[in-house]
Amino acid sequence: MGIESALPVDSILTTQLHRVINWARRSSIWPLPFATACCGIELMSTACSRFDLARFGAEAMRFSPRQSDLLIVAGRVAVKMLPVLQRVYMQMAEPRWVISMGACASTGGVFDTYAVVQGIDQFIPVDVYVPGCPPRPEMLIEGVMAIQRIIDRDNIPYDDQGKRIPLQVALAPNYEPRGQPVEVTIGAS
Numbered sequence: 001m002g003i004e005s006a007l008p009v010d011s012i013l014t015t016q017l018h019r020v021i022n023w024a025r026r027s028s029i030w031p032l033p034f035a036t037a038c039c040g041i042e043l044m045s046t047a048c049s050r051f052d053l054a055r056f057g058a059e060a061m062r063f064s065p066r067q068s069d070l071l072i073v074a075g076r077v078a079v080k081m082l083p084v085l086q087r088v089y090m091q092m093a094e095p096r097w098v099i100s101m102g103a104c105a106s107t108g109g110v111f112d113t114y115a116v117v118q119g120i121d122q123f124i125p126v127d128v129y130v131p132g133c134p135p136r137p138e139m140l141i142e143g144v145m146a147i148q149r150i151i152d153r154d155n156i157p158y159d160d161q162g163k164r165i166p167l168q169v170a171l172a173p174n175y176e177p178r179g180q181p182v183e184v185t186i187g188a189s
């Protein structure tokens with residue numbers, strides 16, 4: 001990627017081992033997509049060529065928890081599905097991170113019913129909340145970048161019992177909604 005031309009090939013770089021480890025970690029995130037509803041379509045779109053999650057080294061989706069270090073929960077989670085989500089989370093290797101994508105995963109969204117979990121953070125630790133219904137791919141990328149910043153800072157807090165403390169970073173929306181009704185422009189010259 002041009003680094004050979006920027007640096008003489010026989011030069012030496014010195015750094016700290018944990019910085020190199022964090023650099024490698026944040027540049028090779030393997031997400032596990034737990035997509036249950038419409039947010040999942042935006043998640044798929046994020047990995048496609050237009051938005052290209054590969055630019056952030058996070059496009060290698062894995063459907064096996066033991067190969068993943070970032071759980072992306074996209075969509076509403078039914079109470080019946082909750083044990084599956086918890087098991088998937090528990091089977092992931094440490095260090096692991098969790099993104100709650102969209103209103104439904106974070107709060108239950110419009111599904112204020114007995115059958116839908118009203119926020120996954122009541123049952124698994126969430127590191128980054130991505131707002132929207134659905135969030136645009138750019139917003140999810142913002143969430144992945146927030147995770148990368150956390151990894152860079154070596155910021156994985158544990159409590160006295162060695163249990164992971166969720167970071168609970170809430171992203172601000174990065175777009176202005178258009179005024180409604182939107183002007184019809186079809187066929188306009």
Ligand code: SF4
Binds near residue numbers: 103134
């Ligand atoms: S937040 Fe909106 S888009 Fe996402 S799963 Fe819920 S209803 Fe669908």
